[in-house]
Amino acid sequence: MKQSKLFYKTYKESIHSEDSLNAQLLIRGGFIEKVGSGLYNFLPLGLKVLEKIKRIIREELNKIGCQEISLINLHPIEYWQITKRIDKFDILFKTKSHNGIEYILAPTHEEIIFPLVKKIISSYKDLPLALYQINLKYRDELRAKAGLLRNREFLMKDLYSFHINDEDLEKFKSLVDKTYLKIFKLCGLRAILTLASGGTFSKFSTEFQVPTLSGEDEIYYCENCNQAWNKEIIKTSKCDHCKKKLDIIKSIEVGNTFNLGTKFSKDFELFYLDKFNKKKYVLAGCYGIGISRLLGAIVEVNNDKYGIVWPSNIAPFRAHLLLLQYSNKKINLKLIKLANKIYQFLTNNNIETLFDDRTDVSNGQKFVESDLIGIPYKVIIGESSLNEELEIKLRNNNKIFKVKINNLLKCLK
RNA sequence: CGGGAUGUGGCCUAACGGCUAAGGCGCUUGGUUUGGGACCAAGAGAUUGUGGGUUCGAAUCCCACCAUCCCGACCA
Numbered sequence: 016m017k018q019s020k021l022f023y024k025t026y027k028e029s030i031h032s033e034d035s036l037n038a039q040l041l042i043r044g045g046f047i048e049k050v051g052s053g054l055y056n057f058l059p060l061g062l063k064v065l066e067k068i069k070r071i072i073r074e075e076l077n078k079i080g081c082q083e084i085s086l087i088n089l090h091p092i093e094y095w096q097i098t099k100r101i102d103k104f105d106i107l108f109k110t111k112s113h114n115g116i117e118y119i120l121a122p123t124h125e126e127i128i129f130p131l132v133k134k135i136i137s138s139y140k141d142l143p144l145a146l147y148q149i150n151l152k153y154r155d156e157l158r159a160k161a162g163l164l165r166n167r168e169f170l171m172k173d174l175y176s177f178h179i180n181d182e183d184l185e186k187f188k189s190l191v192d193k194t195y196l197k198i199f200k201l202c203g204l205r206a207i208l209t210l211a212s213g214g215t216f217s218k219f220s221t222e223f224q225v226p227t228l229s230g231e232d233e234i235y236y237c238e239n240c241n242q243a244w245n246k247e248i249i250k251t252s253k254c255d256h257c258k259k260k261l262d263i264i265k266s267i268e269v270g271n272t273f274n275l276g277t278k279f280s281k282d283f284e285l286f287y288l289d290k291f292n293k294k295k296y297v298l299a300g301c302y303g304i305g306i307s308r309l310l311g312a313i314v315e316v317n318n319d320k321y322g323i324v325w326p327s328n329i330a331p332f333r334a335h336l337l338l339l340q341y342s343n344k345k346i347n348l349k350l351i352k353l354a355n356k357i358y359q360f361l362t363n364n365n366i367e368t369l370f371d372d373r374t375d376v377s378n379g380q381k382f383v384e385s386d387l388i389g390i391p392y393k394v395i396i397g398e399s400s401l402n403e404e405l406e407i408k409l410r411n412n413n414k415i416f417k418v419k420i421n422n423l424l425k426c427l428k
Numbered sequence: 429c430g431g432g433a434u435g436u437g438g439c440c441u442a443a444c445g446g447c448u449a450a451g452g453c454g455c456u457u458g459g460u461u462u463g464g465g466a467c468c469a470a471g472a473g474a475u476u477g478u479g480g481g482u483u484c485g486a487a488u489c490c491c492a493c494c495a496u497c498c499c500g501a502c503c504a
Contacts, residue, residue: 027453027465028440032496043439052496106503123504157429157502171504222504231503268504305504321464340462347462379464386464397463406463 016332017358018371021045022059025384036229037311038162040323044387046331053159053167060388061310063331065170068306069149071201071328072172075194081145081174086127088151092117094126098282106154108167120153125275125301128175129283132297139179139289142297143187147174149306161229163311164267174302179287181276184298188221188272191302195223195270198304203326204313206269209234211245217274219248223304224266225312232268235261267312270304323389324410332369334361334427335390339378339397346398347374354396357405357420361394366427368394386410392427 023045030042032049041047046061057065073083092109095101101119108120121127128146136144152171159167174191178184192208199206206223213220222245224234234243237254243264244255252261277296279285286294317324325331338354340347354372361368369390371381378397385393393408399417400406407426408415418426 024438024454025465026439031434031440034497049496152504154503158498158500160498165503169504173504271504303504308504342461376462377464377466378462379466380462382464384465395463399463 016059016369018369019373021369025387033162035160035162035164035311035315036318037164037314040314040318040387041162041311044323044389047163053156053165055163055166055307060331064310064325064329065306067329067331068202068309069172072149072198072304072306075198075201076145076147076172076174079145079190079194081147081176083148084146085148085150086121086124086131088121088153090119090121090126092119094130095119098126098279100126106156108153108155121150122152122154123301123303124148124150124173125175125279129279129285129299132175132177133283133285136177136285136287136297139287142287143176143178143183145174145176145187147172147302161231161311163307164229164231164315166307169308170306172304172306176300176302177285178298178300179289179295181274181298184274184300188274188300188302191272191300192221195272195302195304199223199225199269199309201328202309202313203317203328204269204309207234207236207241207243207264207266209243209245209266209268210248211271212247213273216278217276220274221272222268223270224264225269225316226264226266227312227315228265229315230265230267232266234264234266236264237261267308267315268305269309269312270302272302273300275299275301318389321383322387325389325391327391330389330391332367332390334366334368334392334394335385335388336361336368336370336394337381337385337396338370338372338374339381339395340374341398346401349401350396350398353400357394357396357423360420360423361427364424366424394423394427 025045026043029039033039033042045058048056048058050056104122106122110118110120149172151168153168156165156167159165176187196206204225206225209222209224211220211222224232224243233246235249236243237259239257239259240254254261277298280296280299285297287297289295314323317326336354336358338350358368358370391410393410395406395408397406403419404417405420405423406415407418
């Protein structure tokens with residue numbers, strides 16, 4: 016992508032109407048734009064990162080046998096009356112059609128997926144089944160806050176699984192827990208598996224908490240067991256397993272896994288026939304990852320005083336190709352030619368590259384903007400590049416090393 | 429919903445109740461620059477969140493509403 020054509024704008028000064036670090040950096044870097052409280056547009060750079068995260072999630076979930084679907088976001092209100100959650104949730108956005116039909120804007124999708132699954136499965140042979148989607152959710156939060164961490168409209172991956180018994184469900188839930196840890200790791204985050212309240216469904220649920228001071232949750236963490244307990248369920252300040260004293264850590268919840276038991280199967284009369292032709296309730300689990308929140312959490316954790324430092328798997332680009340310019344027009348022309356050649360070369364070799372091809376911007380500004388955007392590798396085309404050498408800056412440790420063109424690919428992979 | 433703070437061009441700020449609302453960034457044009465948000469010159473861009481009130485006169489004082497941020501209750 017040529018930066019001269021990229022739809023974005025960076026800001027020099029911090030944004031008055033935002034307090035959180037993730038919103039500051041994402042707005043100032045040209046990733047998102049604010050519309051209102053808890054409402055953000057995604058610009059090309061921000062969307063690129065979202066897509067990277069989605070890809071990781073899809074790959075890992077597909078590996079464990081989940082299938083992707085897409086469910087509606089306009090929910091006819093009857094479905095919510097059936098589960099009686101219409102009275103319990105005070106975060107529901109409601110709307111009406113021209114002829115007075117009432118709808119709920121999806122805050123979650125149990126009400127839609129259970130009727131769907133009911134139409135298709137009927138036998139133990141149809142189970143287990145795991146379906147997920149990546150879709151927007153709407154929640155009328157009492158207080159949206161902290162940039163992307165608590166929004167009224169947000170992107171979520173929700174997975175639902177269906178089983179013949181609790182044992183099979185719990186086995187699958189453990190598999191999802193393991194997969195989640197892997198997904199967060201691939202996204203460049205350390206997430207701590209945390210036991211939390213299961214709400215109305217079951218005794219416990221599992222949360223995935225990312226330690227950071229800006230988090231709104233508090234967990235009690237055992238270093239030995241690498242596990243934590245949410246403040247809401249903690250009884251003692253000592254680990255259940257090894258009796259070690261627990262550390263209290265502020266954190267952001269980026270995912271959770273729930274055993275739903277038969278709650279919704281009962282509501283929607285979701286049965287299967289077992290081997291003995293006996294009708295039984297389907298056991299179900301649900302598993303969420305707040306994708307836009309995850310993006311916010313990643314920024315909260317991965318930054319320095321110059322800007323965002325994207326973990327390499329989810330960076331919007333792999334390389335930031337910077338064309339420098341000087342007073343000497345001849346040299347400039349040579350550099351433009353060389354930079355274009357390198358850009359072609361990188362693109363042809365599938366290195367996703369943002370090419371700062373602008374010639375009307377000072378070199379200094381290019382560096383500062385590049386730091387703010389936070390692409391892992393800078394490939395700098397300057398005077399010294401004209402003798403077959405390229406200067407490459409690895410951003411994480413701010414180390415500069417020179418590489419020959421032939422070795423460029425090896426260094427970027 | 430309770431408490432606190434804030435609202436001035438796209439962004440960040442200034443302006444004692446008193447002249448045409450000032451400056452920086454960004455943007456446009458021209459010129460000089462170029463290894464860390466360069467400089468000079470000339471421009472474009474605002475009914476100071478909205479509505480009411482006080483006053484000869486309101487960005488400034490008062491009231492209401494709205495919006496945004498923070499704390500709390502609630503929550504992925």
